[in-house]
Amino acid sequence: MHIQNKMLINGEWVDALDGATIDVLNPHDGSLITKVAEAKAEDVDRAVAAAKAAYPAWGALQASERGRLLLKLADKIEECAEELAQLESLDTGHPIRDTRNLDVQRTAYTFRYFGGMADKLEGSVIPVEQGFLNYAEREPIGVVGQIVPWNFPLMFTSWKMAPALAAGNAVVIKPAELTPLTTLRIAELMMEVGFPPGVVNVVVGYGHSAGARLSEHEDVGKIAFTGSTQTGQRIVEASAGNLKKVQLELGGKGANIIFKDAEIQKAVGGAAWAIFHNQGQACIAGSRIIIHESIADEFLDKFVALASTIRLGDPKDPNTEMGLLTSKLHQERVLSYCEIAQQEGAEILLGGKSPTDPALADGCYVEPTIVRAKATDRVAQEEVFGPFVTVITFKDDEEALAIANGTEYGLGAGLWTRDISRANKFARDLYAGMVWINCYKRVNPGSPFGGVGKSGYGREMGFEVMREYTQVKSVWVNVDAQIPPFYKR
Numbered sequence: 001m002h003i004q005n006k007m008l009i010n011g012e013w014v015d016a017l018d019g020a021t022i023d024v025l026n027p028h029d030g031s032l033i034t035k036v037a038e039a040k041a042e043d044v045d046r047a048v049a050a051a052k053a054a055y056p057a058w059g060a061l062q063a064s065e066r067g068r069l070l071l072k073l074a075d076k077i078e079e080c081a082e083e084l085a086q087l088e089s090l091d092t093g094h095p096i097r098d099t100r101n102l103d104v105q106r107t108a109y110t111f112r113y114f115g116g117m118a119d120k121l122e123g124s125v126i127p128v129e130q131g132f133l134n135y136a137e138r139e140p141i142g143v144v145g146q147i148v149p150w151n152f153p154l155m156f157t158s159w160k161m162a163p164a165l166a167a168g169n170a171v172v173i174k175p176a177e178l179t180p181l182t183t184l185r186i187a188e189l190m191m192e193v194g195f196p197p198g199v200v201n202v203v204v205g206y207g208h209s210a211g212a213r214l215s216e217h218e219d220v221g222k223i224a225f226t227g228s229t230q231t232g233q234r235i236v237e238a239s240a241g242n243l244k245k246v247q248l249e250l251g252g253k254g255a256n257i258i259f260k261d262a263e264i265q266k267a268v269g270g271a272a273w274a275i276f277h278n279q280g281q282a283c284i285a286g287s288r289i290i291i292h293e294s295i296a297d298e299f300l301d302k303f304v305a306l307a308s309t310i311r312l313g314d315p316k317d318p319n320t321e322m323g324l325l326t327s328k329l330h331q332e333r334v335l336s337y338c339e340i341a342q343q344e345g346a347e348i349l350l351g352g353k354s355p356t357d358p359a360l361a362d363g364c365y366v367e368p369t370i371v372r373a374k375a376t377d378r379v380a381q382e383e384v385f386g387p388f389v390t391v392i393t394f395k396d397d398e399e400a401l402a403i404a405n406g407t408e409y410g411l412g413a414g415l416w417t418r419d420i421s422r423a424n425k426f427a428r429d430l431y432a433g434m435v436w437i438n439c440y441k442r443v444n445p446g447s448p449f450g451g452v453g454k455s456g457y458g459r460e461m462g463f464e465v466m467r468e469y470t471q472v473k474s475v476w477v478n479v480d481a482q483i484p485p486f487y488k489r
Helices: 041-060 063-079 081-092 096-117 153-166 181-193 207-216 229-242 264-280 296-307 328-343 397-404 420-429 462-468
Strands: 007-009 012-014 021-025 032-037 124-126 132-140 143-147 170-174 200-202 222-226 245-249 255-258 288-292 347-350 369-372 388-394 412-416 434-437 470-478
Touching: 007 041, 007 181, 032 181, 041 132, 041 143, 041 170, 041 200, 041 207, 063 081, 063 096, 063 153, 063 181, 081 096, 081 153, 081 181, 096 153, 143 153, 143 207, 153 170, 153 181, 153 222, 153 462, 170 207, 181 200, 207 222, 207 229, 222 229, 229 245, 255 264, 255 397, 264 296, 264 388, 264 412, 288 296, 288 397, 296 347, 296 369, 296 388, 328 347, 328 369, 328 388, 388 397, 397 420, 412 420, 420 434, 462 470
Parallel strands: 143 170, 143 222, 170 200, 222 245, 255 288, 255 412, 288 388, 369 388, 412 434
Antiparallel strands: 007 012, 007 200, 021 032, 124 132, 132 470, 347 369
């Protein structure tokens, strides 16, 4: 398997100026995959300078030509699908069945979608005073910095880069130091299909050094970040120097409400997908099941039974249904919440520990965990970011809504009911940027993705994100207006 371990600056693969490297580990057994070049502030400066120099020509390029390159890239990703799937699984611990069937496919789809959108941006003509023409057009921001999280590195690389490039920006992207390998491979494919040098630059480094420098850099016009709320707040502070645009997709504590008229078997399957896909390492995970008390026992019997049969194992095994967490540190964090649950008096219905299978002993595994808790418990308020779900009961619709809206997060929420009036009311009243009705965790490049409150602001995907990566210019033309002299002589 080909593995790139240098950084991309101005079309060249280079080492860090000081020669520093970062160990990239296999979360399945802790073995060393490779050492990647570690970017420091001076390396970020080089990358930003390259993007700044490349931007004028790229921004002026006919939009259809930018789109053509993105479409070529999508085709190239599909050609290299198995390689990318294997690399993503190795680096992250995602089961190979997911990287093949979801991660790679979504990545190609996103680049193809925005390849088609590149030349679809329209301006507007504004009705103003007689004799004047006023039109507004959208233009690129210039150099944008992008910080990709470790939970879906391949997919988020496309979510970040595709719209930014389609809009005419030059990019400096920093993948997470834990999982940089597929971002680097995508950058290689970009060079192969003909992206000009400097338009895309990739630096791998730690948040406190490379990420901080990118966030504060005076020549960066926008920062797009996906990650924790705490880090997002620090990025906002760092960005203040030049008042750059900031787009944040942050944490979540997704409410998944199951009403007494729900189709229970479908809700069981949907709830399992909502929390256990990708080992719960998703900002939109349905990590709070809020269920009507009259059906709670029936639901839990079926839900626990399903969760207990989820096949945990080696990500490379096609039969594995749930892999492992991406690092030992994160595994310890998730397991600490099992201890917190017990301290708070919550009931652990399933899991709460690492598997006992000796074959998995060296990996960052956590069993599917189901906890019955109170709405105010820490485990029902704080983002665990693992295969850990809290179950909370409610008596009526009013209480269900209060519980669902009773956290500081507002990213995604779901509900299961046959009552369309109730569904529409809850979709309106839920404090969330996205709501799924009788489904959960559906995403599409055409659909806006993002949250409210401490889940961030701005939107990924769809036409909304093209507005995020452009700025409006208003142009006035005196066509035949008679302007009286201001200073009469």
